[in-house]
Amino acid sequence: xxxxxxxxxxxxxxxxxxxxxxxxxxxxxxxxxxxxxxxxxxxxxxxxxxxxxxxxxxxxxxxxxxxxxxxxxxxxxxxxxxxxxxxxxxxxxxxxxxxxxxxxxxxxxxxxxxxxxxxxxxxxxxxxxxxxxxxxxxxxxxxxxxxxxxxxxxxxxxxxxxxxxxxxxxxxxxxxxxxxxxxxxxxxxxxxxxxxxxxxxxxxxxxxxxxxxxxxxxxxxxx
Numbered sequence: 001x002x003x004x005x006x007x008x009x010x011x012x013x014x015x016x017x018x019x020x021x022x023x024x025x026x027x028x029x030x031x032x033x034x035x036x037x038x039x040x041x042x043x044x045x046x047x048x049x050x051x052x053x054x055x056x057x058x059x060x061x062x063x064x065x066x067x068x069x070x071x072x073x074x075x076x077x078x079x080x081x082x083x084x085x086x087x088x089x090x091x092x093x094x095x096x097x098x099x100x101x102x103x104x105x106x107x108x109x110x111x112x113x114x115x116x117x118x119x120x121x122x123x124x125x126x127x128x129x130x131x132x133x134x135x136x137x138x139x140x141x142x143x144x145x146x147x148x149x150x151x152x153x154x155x156x157x158x159x160x161x162x163x164x165x166x167x168x169x170x171x172x173x174x175x176x177x178x179x180x181x182x183x184x185x186x187x188x189x190x191x192x193x194x195x196x197x198x199x200x201x202x203x204x205x206x207x208x209x210x211x212x213x214x215x216x217x218x219x220x221x222x223x
Contacts, residue, residue, distance in 0.1 A: 006052075009032075010025070018034045024109040025113065038063060041067060052077065054082060139152065156178045194219060
């Protein structure tokens with residue numbers, strides 16, 4: 001795992017949920033570190049502060065509220081609190097203890113990643129942009145080090161967009177790129193190829209939506 005990735009601590013005593021959040025965090029470009037109890041998390045965070053903490057409220061031993069208050073005694077690290085408690089008083093207690101955001105279980109891991117990204121951006125600690133590597137010789141693409149299983153047309157379209165990040169390419173331009181690399185490219189198929197690209201990117205990096213539709217103009221890649 002790349003040492004340049006932004007580290008986040010996940011403090012959650014449910015192993016399956018902790019692993020799920022860690023998988024989504026890793027796919028989103030972060031370096032997750034999982035703790036299953038508050039005391040261990042507090043010691044580790046004190047020794048090596050992460051960029052952000054995802055904190056379960058109901059933990060064995062040192063619970064989330066106590067851990068958050070302890071963190072605030074020595075650190076301003078952003079905290080996203082997650083819990084099965086849905087009463088207003090519980091949310092208020094979480095925020096008053098120093099949490100920056102509060103998410104009730106069951107929650108969408110994608111929404112959690114979006115909130116983490118927003119908090120880090122506000123804190124000036126946004127993660128590095130997702131890394132897309134293109135192997136022009138082999139006509140293959142890798143996202144965060146994971147191979148994308150693309151058809152020749154899909155690769156050609158993605159490569160054309162990625163070579164000009166932030167610029168809008170028309171369907172005609174993308175069709176030209178695809179036709180140069182494949183015989184299965186047609187004008188009406190461009191939208192279908194884009195849809196498949198988005199699906200495959202989402203499967204590799206959930207919540208990542210780098211290909212934007214620009215109404216009346218075409219598509220733009222924000223990777």
